[in-house]
Amino acid sequence: MAIWNVDTAHSNVGFTAKHMMFTTVRGKFEDFAATIEFDPANPGDASVNATIQVASVNTGVGDRDNHLRSADFFDAANYPELTFTSTRVEPTSDTEATVYGDLTIRGTTREVALDVTFLGEGTNPWGQQVGGFTASTKINREDFGLTWNQALETGGVLVSKEIKIELELQAAKVTEGTPA
Secondary structure: OEEEEEOHHHOEEEEEEEEOOOEEEEEEEOOEEEEEEEOOOOHHHOEEEEEEEHHHEEOOOHHHHHHHHOOOOOOOOOOOEEEEEEEEEEEOOOOEEEEEEEEEEOOEEEEEEEEEEEEEEEEOOOOOEEEEEEEEEEEEHHHHOOOOOOEOOOOOEOEEEEEEEEEEEEEEEOOOOOOO
């Protein structure tokens, strides 16, 4: 089983939410780290551990980012990290799997299921073995204590409960002499 470190310069940890019931707002986290134990020949034995720094949230709007860091949402002062630790992997094809794991947001841990695709592997121009992965899931933010909202005059709410999480990851295989 090889260890792969996610290359944050070539990866994206993103999310989307509905705003006012009809507009999609996109965001991402800039500061994260993840390690994947993976062998393409035995995908069911894979595991993932990831940590995301809440303060690195970026939606492109400073006031919104500050609100997301506040106690109304992530409460970054008290819960500075989001974490994911896989618990099992169920391959669904030669290149796809459902990765189940414990997602912790704001001190609350819930099991989530990520739909993961292994996109392939190759050698980058610097001679390092790299692999590509995509993953996605949907969560109810209220399950994690992110319950702030505002009712709209026209009906509905300002921020959707459902959050889509989308990951685009490139990971580098750790070789002897390379720190894990």
